[in-house]
Amino acid sequence: MSPAPTPRLETVAMDALMVRLFSRIDEANMPWTLAADSALRERFGAALIDLVPSYTTLLIHYDVTRLTHAEARALALAALDGLEPAAASTAREHVIPVWYDPSVGPELETIAARLEISPQEVIRRHCARDYCAFALGFAPGYAFMGLVEETLATPRLETPRQRVPAGSVGIAERQTAIYPMRSPGGWNILGRTAVKLFDRDREEISLFRPGDRVRFEAIDRATFIDQGGDVTPMEER
Incomplete structure (x- = not known):
C-alpha cells in the first residue's frame, strides 16, 4: 500500500473540483482512492452529481443549485481530512x-x-x-x-x-x-x-x-x- 497521500484540491469548472492524490500510477494507491471515493460520496450526499475516480485523481461534479463553490470545497476538505485506506476486501x-x-x-x-x-x-x-x-x-x-x-x-x-x-x-x-x-x-x-x-x-x-x-x-x-x-x-x- 502506498503511504498516506496529501490531497490537493483544484477547481476545474464552476461545478467541479479535482482531488489530486498521487503523482504516479500504482495499484498500491487504490485503497486510498477508494477511501476518498467513499468519504466524498457520504459528505456530498444528494448534492453530488457524479464522482469519477481515476489513476491518481478524483473528479467531483456537484449541483450548484445546492452548494456554492466555497461550500463544495469545504465538504471535500472535510471528507479528505484524516482519510483511512479502504480494506482490501472491498x-x-x-x-x-x-x-x-x-x-x-x-x-x-x-x-x-x-x-x-x-x-x-x-x-x-x-x-x-x-x-x-x-x-x-x-x-x-x-x-x-x-x-x-x-x-x-x-x-x-x-x-x-x-x-x-x-x-x-x-x-x-x-x-x-x-x-x-x-x-x-x-x-x-x-x-x-x-x-x-x-x-x-x-x-x-x-x-x-x-x-x-x-x-x-x-x-x-x-x-x-x-x-x-x-x-x-x-x-x-
Missing part, C-alpha cells in the same frame, strides 16, 4: 474468458513478432497476472486496467480503427481493456470475450468497479462460441 475478482486469435486479435502476431516470441507466449504473459481496474471511462462499462507486463507494453495504433467490435481485448502502453460495445479505438487488439461489460438489465449495469481485480483466461474457439461469442473477423482499418 475489491471484487473477475475471471474473463478470452478467445485469442489473429482473426479477432490482429495485433497478437504483430506483438509476438516484435518480441521474437510466439503468439502463445504473448497470450501466456497477458493471462499471467491480475489487473487492477483503475478507472471507468471512454464508454459505459469500459475499465482502464493495469499494469501490463513491461515487455508487452505497446503504443496505441498510429491510425485508430473506425470500428472495434464489442468484447475486443486490447493493450495500450501498460494498460489493458475490453471494449464494451462497438466503437472507434486505437488499442492493440489481442482477442475477444463474450462477457457483457455493460448491461442495462443487470442490477449493477457495469460489470467492473474501480479497484476490482481482473484476470484473463484463454479459451478455444468452440468454447467462445458456446458462450455466445461473435467470431466475425476484425475489419480492415
